[in-house]
Amino acid sequence: RTSTSRTPPRPRSTAGPPTTAHVRLFTFLLAMSFPWETSAGANAPAAGGPHQHTSRPIVTGTSVLGIKYRDGVMLAADTLCSYGTLAMFKDAKRLTTVGDNTLVGAGGEYSDFQKIQHMLEDITGDDRNYDDGYNHSPSEIYHYLRAVMYQRRNKMNPLWNNLLIGGFKDGEAFLGSVDMIGTAFTDDFLATGFGAHLALPILRKRWQPDMEEGEARELLEDCLRVLFYRDCRALNKVQVAKATAEGTIVSDPYTISTNWSSASFMQNAGNLQGDGGW
Amino acid sequence: PPPLPRDMATPARDGEAATGTTIMACCFDGGVVMGADSRVSTGTYIANRVSDKVAALHDSIFMCRSGSAADTQAISDYVRYYLAAHTTEVGRAPTVKTAATLARRIAYENKDQLLAGIIVGGWDAVQGGSVYVVPLGGTMMQMPFAIGGSGSTYIYGHVDAQFKEGMSRQEAQNFVKKSIAHAMARDGSSGGIIRLVTIDANGTEREYIPGDELPYGP
Numbered sequence: 001r002t003s004t005s006r007t008p009p010r011p012r013s014t015a016g017p018p019t020t021a022h023v024r025l026f027t028f029l030l031a032m033s034f035p036w037e038t039s040a041g042a043n044a045p046a047a048g049g050p051h052q053h054t055s056r057p058i059v060t061g062t063s064v065l066g067i068k069y070r071d072g073v074m075l076a077a078d079t080l081c082s083y084g085t086l087a088m089f090k091d092a093k094r095l096t097t098v099g100d101n102t103l104v105g106a107g108g109e110y111s112d113f114q115k116i117q118h119m120l121e122d123i124t125g126d127d128r129n130y131d132d133g134y135n136h137s138p139s140e141i142y143h144y145l146r147a148v149m150y151q152r153r154n155k156m157n158p159l160w161n162n163l164l165i166g167g168f169k170d171g172e173a174f175l176g177s178v179d180m181i182g183t184a185f186t187d188d189f190l191a192t193g194f195g196a197h198l199a200l201p202i203l204r205k206r207w208q209p210d211m212e213e214g215e216a217r218e219l220l221e222d223c224l225r226v227l228f229y230r231d232c233r234a235l236n237k238v239q240v241a242k243a244t245a246e247g248t249i250v251s252d253p254y255t256i257s258t259n260w261s262s263a264s265f266m267q268n269a270g271n272l273q274g275d276g277g278w
Numbered sequence: 279p280p281p282l283p284r285d286m287a288t289p290a291r292d293g294e295a296a297t298g299t300t301i302m303a304c305c306f307d308g309g310v311v312m313g314a315d316s317r318v319s320t321g322t323y324i325a326n327r328v329s330d331k332v333a334a335l336h337d338s339i340f341m342c343r344s345g346s347a348a349d350t351q352a353i354s355d356y357v358r359y360y361l362a363a364h365t366t367e368v369g370r371a372p373t374v375k376t377a378a379t380l381a382r383r384i385a386y387e388n389k390d391q392l393l394a395g396i397i398v399g400g401w402d403a404v405q406g407g408s409v410y411v412v413p414l415g416g417t418m419m420q421m422p423f424a425i426g427g428s429g430s431t432y433i434y435g436h437v438d439a440q441f442k443e444g445m446s447r448q449e450a451q452n453f454v455k456k457s458i459a460h461a462m463a464r465d466g467s468s469g470g471i472i473r474l475v476t477i478d479a480n481g482t483e484r485e486y487i488p489g490d491e492l493p494y495g496p
Contacts, residue, residue: 088413
């Protein structure tokens with residue numbers, strides 16, 4: 001009688017490349033030992049069913065800040081794109097100009113921001129080619145992006161970004177925010193991501209209408225510094241962009257100073273005499 | 279907190295071969311050096327110990343592949359085809375940026391279905407040597423050097439410490455060889471031999487470093 005215990009199928013030869021059965025056994029065992037690994041991709045459709053999209057963000061940027069000031073609008077963001085916890089791209093540009101009037105800054109999935117940049121380049125290209133003296137205003141760019149983000153949200157396939165749109169046209173400053181589900185609003189100062197929690201209270205306390213460029217930049221740098229202190233996915237290398245009557249410009253990346261020399265920091269909390277705390 | 283990227287070493291579908299890998303590309307003055315290990319694993323079994331993960335897209339443009347072997351082979355086939363058609367139409371050699379953009383388009387538009395981390399590098403008359411990285415999700419970034427694959431996590435410190443701007447051809451080759459060897463030494467999903475491709479204005483030169491002559495390890 002054959003034994004009732006199962007033995008694994010033997011490969012046809014002990015040397016040389018594995019047989020299909022050999023490979024199948026390994027992967028079968030693998031699948032058995034890792035039950036949380038589904039046999040299909042993350043968002044595989046049911047057989048014959050509708051396709052789901054909503055992918056998850058992979059390469060991500062963190063907060064973007066924006067304020068209105070005397071000459072127009074200023075945006076700021078750090079130059080980091082993270083790959084999960086890994087600080088992968090430390091020179092990533094998350095602020096962009098759209099024609100002479102508008103700035104757009106993005107947090108969230110960087111590939112989706114690159115796609116948005118292409119869409120905005122199409123718009124500015126059209127403006128240039130029409131050559132009729134009219135260019136899209138910051139408010140129009142904002143409304144366009146709101147429509148795009150909301151429509152993608154309705155299709156359950158969002159562009160996974162949190163955008164700030166700032167600009168200056170015909171003597172008027174504009175600043176608005178659009179998120180990945182199409183929530184859109186405007187204000188005198190705004191922040192996305194961690195910035196909404198950490199930078200907004202600082203801005204609420206210190207922002208004044210008609211700040212000078214130097215003051216406005218210092219305020220933004222102070223916020224970016226706090227974000228570097230307290231956001232795991234932030235970097236101390238940043239960019240600032242402004243939109244004024246003279247046009248739009250994004251600065252080169254530069255490093256902001258940080259303070260680690262407070263006396264209370266230098267105290268060792270782990271001494272025998274202490275409470276063992278941090 | 280955001281979810282971590284999928285572990286590259288675990289296959290996306292049953293039975294699928296994954297290139298748990300170390301890939302790298304580095305610009306030098308006048309060209310680009312590209313390198314990779316040679317291990318292809320299905321779970322814990324090494325399906326191919328001498329694979330070639332540096333795929334030619336054109337005479338002077340190559341692509342390092344990491345992630346799902348099937349996905350990256352398919353992408354490189356498509357990019358090779360599109361690039362050949364583009365070259366015929368435009369009547370001159372394609373640029374590295376064009377090749378990278380084609381790879382990025384495919385990776386981005388199919389981001390839900392693909393598991394592919396790609397580094398495109400080569401020489402063209404516009405920029406000289408250049409390196410573009412297209413990680414999961416379809417972002418595209420130009421970099422002075424790039425590392426990828428599961429083994430890359432072990433050598434981020436090493437490459438940050440050792441890289442310098444304006445390396446010579448020999449220095450860049452040694453940098454790539456040494457970095458990949460260190461990753462192979464510690465990453466279970468990387469190993470075997472190192473294949474190096476050096477591309478400059480005069481053409482390409484392939485080098486094969488056997489597994490018992492690595493600069494470090496295994």
